[in-house]
Amino acid sequence: MKLWKSTAAVLALTLGASAAQAELSGELRIFSDMSNPAPRAVMEGMVADFGAMHPDLDIELTIIDREAYKTQIRNFLTADAPDVANWYAANRMRPYVDAGLFEDISDLWAEPEIADALASTKGAMTLDGAQWGVPYTYYQWGVYYREDIYNQYGLEEPTDWETFKSNCQTLLDNGVKCFTIGTKYLWTAGGWFDYLNMRTNGYDFHMQLTSGEIEWTDERVRQTFANWRELIDMGAFVDNHQSYSWQEALPFMVNGEAAAYLMGNFAVAPLREAGLNTDQLDFYQFPTITDGIALAEDAPTDTFHIPSGAQNKEAAREFLRFVVSADNQTKINAGDALGQLPVNSNSSVDDDEMLNQGFAMLSSNAPGGIAQFFDRDAPAEMASVAMEGFQEFMVFPDNLDDILNRMESTRKRINEQ
């Protein structure tokens, strides 16, 4: 940790020096979707710091509600492009890259400070052999569980499918649901599919499936659903999950009616706020299902891009360099800021139980690969049909054939376009 910090300091010095050489002036317009309180403070802090480094630069920051941003970005990229804009990695960039609305910033990625320090996320930023943005944060997915309940029934963190299921059976025998989930907004079921499929068939298969190269009616996909069905038939998930959002599913875990939650790290903050302390809340990596398949993880990455219609691309590039710099990464991903993982390998991870486990898992125990998340890896249209199918499957598992046929016809139609 100490070593990182010192190298980070050196890097920051060199970066600061190079920044001072290029005197930036004019206006820098930034549109951001970091509208929740903590991300908003981070974004405003970054603008303040960057502004202090470049006093001649006039920075104008516009923060837009995170959900509204998803539709507004289409308008402002075409009509009134800012110099820097937030978005997401992987296939989510596809519409804007195809329409030529994002600037190709492969030149930035060729610079040694970025090429070396951000190597782990380069794949997620690459489409058609070029890079279209830089990441600023990412977070792990995995099973967050009630340590005290596991201890009460003498359960260990499972590393294989059999233990995973036997743990669950023990919990059910004691009247505790194994997993809470709220599928009202569908995407939470996508997380379960990601993990079950990556553990059953591996990362490469999962990527081929989400990119539409493999039929949904394939026997291997059916095997994934068969594994899922084992849990559903046991009654592992809370009842009526189709009526709850992911936040509304939290109380089941807080009240001890359910013992675990397959979620992103953002669930930790509300669980802690609801009163769960470090002895009650812990984390484990989703266990192996098929032996010999390398473990792969979901770790969604949030990003910054330069629209191709930007006016001040020089300043925008400098801002992107600043965002991914080791020092800034350490600062904005700290527990009192975003509370997530820095993308720069020279940054230090905040000393937080979950972040440390997540960082260790992603850097040393995810040899299979890092996926973005179902609705970022699959085309949007496929994602909406498929996630609806996942929800239906979780309620009516007998409808599987019908669901898979529907998904397959959607895949065919998308591929024909």
Next chain:
Amino acid sequence: MSQAINDQTSWLRRNRLTVTPLLFLLPAVLFFLVYVIFPIAESFQISFYRWDGLGEPRYIGMANYEELWTDRAFEVSLWNNMKWLALYLLAIPAGLMIALFLNQNVVGIRLYKSLFFFPFVISQVVVGLVFTWFYDPSFGLLNKILTGFGFDAVNVLGDPKLVTYGIIAAGLWPQTAYCMILYLTGLNAVDPEQVEAARLDGAKGPKMLWYVILPQLRPATFIAFVVTIIGALRSFDLISIMTNGGPFGTSRVLSFYMFEKALSEYGFRMGYGAAIAVVLFLIMLCFIAYFLWSMYQDEKGAR
């Protein structure tokens, strides 16, 4: 001389009887063209294209409509629209009942009327939230009552068979209040002399209502019918708030499906969304044509 002056009076002056109404109509017509007619034409046009809203639209003929024909989600939405249309009309008799009940002079009647009217004043979003909590499978009032009487709990909004009826019930609450207020004002205009005369002839109860009161309420009934049909076809906010179209798309109606396909996070199939909009427009057109025809007949009768 005077002949010459007459000839010189401007064209405008001579035709002012024709020009004045046209000038008065011009702003409204302009806005109507820009905000109603052109968008409708554009929807028709876009529905023949494949377009993600960013790139170049590509002409694909009737392909969007052919896909609609085989799209089960579209079929479900269409059926749900029919359920909405049929069941939403219950607001009219219900509103009439309440209006008749409240049409009396007792102390505090204004307060009671306001309380009954209250659900129409609050936002549909709030109505949706209130009913979501009412139906909630774990702490909702409905299930507390059901289990209290020894029945099994039902997850209304999570059951594909019940969900649309559950949302319609929520929608009927404010819509009934709206119909009630329409009938209350209508009842004020009922001619007391006719009621008196009918009473002397021995009419009372249902017969009085059917033959004497209701014919006089015809204008109110017509308006109630219009706003209820429009309300049923516009049922978007309640669905969005209560279920987001779920579970697995079983509570969607055409307007919601159109929004999902064209404008939501995973949508941006503008052509397909436009095709759905065209179908919805054609359904609405049936009702609009009927309303216009019916009003035209009334006007003719009044002359």
